[in-house]
Amino acid sequence: MLTTQVPSIKTALPGPHAKSILTRDEQVMSPSYTRVYPLVIKRGFGATVEDVDGNLFLDFSAGIATCSTGHCHPEVVEAVQRQAAEFLHMSGTDFYYENMVALAEKLTQITPGYFAKRVYFGNSGAEAIESAMKLARFHTRRQHFIAFINAFHGRTLGALSLTASKTIQRRHFSPLVPGVHHIPYANCRHCSYQMDYATCDLHCVEHTLESVLFKTVVAPEEVAAIFVEPIQGEGGYVVPPRDFLPALRRITDKYGILLVLDEVQSGMGRTGKFWACEHFNVTPDILISAKGLASGLPLSAMVARSDIMNWTSGMHASTFGGNPVACAAALVTIRLIEEHYMSNAERIGNYLMQGLLKLKERHSCVGDVRGLGLMLGLEIGAAPEITTDDRARRDAIVQEAFQQGLLLLGCGESGLRLCPPLVITHEEADVALRILDNALSTVPSALSTL
Numbered sequence: 210m211l212t213t214q215v216p217s218i219k220t221a222l223p224g225p226h227a228k229s230i231l232t233r234d235e236q237v238m239s240p241s242y243t244r245v246y247p248l249v250i251k252r253g254f255g256a257t258v259e260d261v262d263g264n265l266f267l268d269f270s271a272g273i274a275t276c277s278t279g280h281c282h283p284e285v286v287e288a289v290q291r292q293a294a295e296f297l298h299m300s301g302t303d304f305y306y307e308n309m310v311a312l313a314e315k316l317t318q319i320t321p322g323y324f325a326k327r328v329y330f331g332n333s334g335a336e337a338i339e340s341a342m343k344l345a346r347f348h349t350r351r352q353h354f355i356a357f358i359n360a361f362h363g364r365t366l367g368a369l370s371l372t373a374s375k376t377i378q379r380r381h382f383s384p385l386v387p388g389v390h391h392i393p394y395a396n397c398r399h400c401s402y403q404m405d406y407a408t409c410d411l412h413c414v415e416h417t418l419e420s421v422l423f424k425t426v427v428a429p430e431e432v433a434a435i436f437v438e439p440i441q442g443e444g445g446y447v448v449p450p451r452d453f454l455p456a457l458r459r460i461t462d463k464y465g466i467l468l469v470l471d472e473v474q475s476g477m478g479r480t481g482k483f484w485a486c487e488h489f490n491v492t493p494d495i496l497i498s499a500k501g502l503a504s505g506l507p508l509s510a511m512v513a514r515s516d517i518m519n520w521t522s523g524m525h526a527s528t529f530g531g532n533p534v535a536c537a538a539a540l541v542t543i544r545l546i547e548e549h550y551m552s553n554a555e556r557i558g559n560y561l562m563q564g565l566l567k568l569k570e571r572h573s574c575v576g577d578v579r580g581l582g583l584m585l586g587l588e589i590g591a592a593p594e595i596t597t598d599d600r601a602r603r604d605a606i607v608q609e610a611f612q613q614g615l616l617l618l619g620c621g622e623s624g625l626r627l628c629p630p631l632v633i634t635h636e637e638a639d640v641a642l643r644i645l646d647n648a649l650s651t652v653p654s655a656l657s658t659l
């Protein structure tokens with residue numbers, strides 16, 4: 210257990226040990242990774258990360274919204290150790306073990322919908338998205354998909370076909386899976402800032418589908434599924450207006466299209482409910498979970514209505530998907546989230562939101578502040594005119610926060626995302642707000658002197 214005051218930065222960053230690892234990393238690692246600052250972790254506990262030089266950071270990234278119960282939650286670690294001592298792997302695609310079944314049973318209970326469900330396990334978000342694309346095509350015998358501008362569903366070729374977050378992620382990787390059509394999400398800037406948001410957006414999505422896409426590009430009878438994040442993650446932590454998801458549900462019901470909700474980032478209690486779609490009373494046909502599902506172990510799940518999952522033996526499988534150690538971690542994670550951390554996410558999330566709104570009052574460079582629970586975003590600059598300077602300022606704030614011991618990530622065009630582990634306390638929230646306040650004060654003047 211780490212007991213010192215956090216953060217505590219003792220060396221210049223990166224410190225000497227971190228520097229030597231960065232030098233080695235540069236020689237051998239894929240240059241495609243997106244590291245924005247040189248954090249080299251040695252160990253973590255709760256929302257604290259210690260680097261290899263003994264510096265302590267407050268983690269408001271949670272390994273990209275993944276360490277849901279914090280770093281090394283003792284009960285998760287204990288479950289992992291116990292399972293690891295029994296057996297590490299036995300390929301659930303070819304054999305049976307109990308905790309895989311138990312986890313599937315639990316997932317069918319905690320996901321929305323009072324109907325029979327089945328679960329397919331993968332290792333990553335992208336892999337679960339791939340499985341949903343295949344299942345949707347197989348079940349409906351339709352070929353087309355609809356996804357959203359600014360969506361992020363992963364980087365494997367199928368998932369990438371749905372992703373429309375940054376062109377760098379797609380450039381020179383085509384041809385992708387054909388038949389994917391992208392339409393604006395609920396953050397059409399022209400609409401949302403010039404008209405009443407909810408009315409405009411409802412109009413946008415129904416109008417775009419019914420009066421434009423289905424009339425000019427693809428017949429609805431050819432669409433297998435609509436893939437959507439209930440709250441956009443990489444795209445900017447965008448919470449859609451209340452009727453956006455219900456409108457999609459109405460349209461998908463009308464045309465027999467499957468509604469696939471990607472809860473990879475928004476799920477597992479992060480928004481104060483198990484699944485973000487519960488805030489909107491929408492039940493998907495297929496729900497995708499990953500990231501926080503096993504508190505940091507690689508695991509993803511596709512939970513689908515039983516009547517949809519009508520593929521048969523041999524059609525889809527993965528050697529490691531539903532690995533027993535990851536399943537053990539997930540079972541404890543779900544229990545902890547249910548018992549403690551979902552309500553904590555709501556409580557501390559509301560507290561942080563109030564703090565962020567105060568920062569917005571104090572700092573003219575802060576635009577929109579948004580989010581639910583511990584999925585909170587803060588935009589630098591005011592839409593619809595986000596400038597290069599806003600983006601540079603956002604990047605500089607992330608760097609400055611790191612120097613002061615707070616781990617943050619960017620999202621969207623010029624957003625900062627706060628996605629701490631669900632275990633954080635009021636005191637840790639105060640520390641993060643104080644550092645963010647400092648960084649917001651420091652960075653604009655620093656930039657203007659460039």
Ligand SMILES: Cc1ncc(COP(=O)(O)O)c(C=O)c1O
Pocket residue numbers: 273332333334335336338361362363364438442443471472473474475499500
């Ligand atoms: C909403 C969403 N879907 C899918 C993915 C892909 O998950 P993975 O990186 O585990 O493949 C991500 C990753 O950030 C995500 O945020």
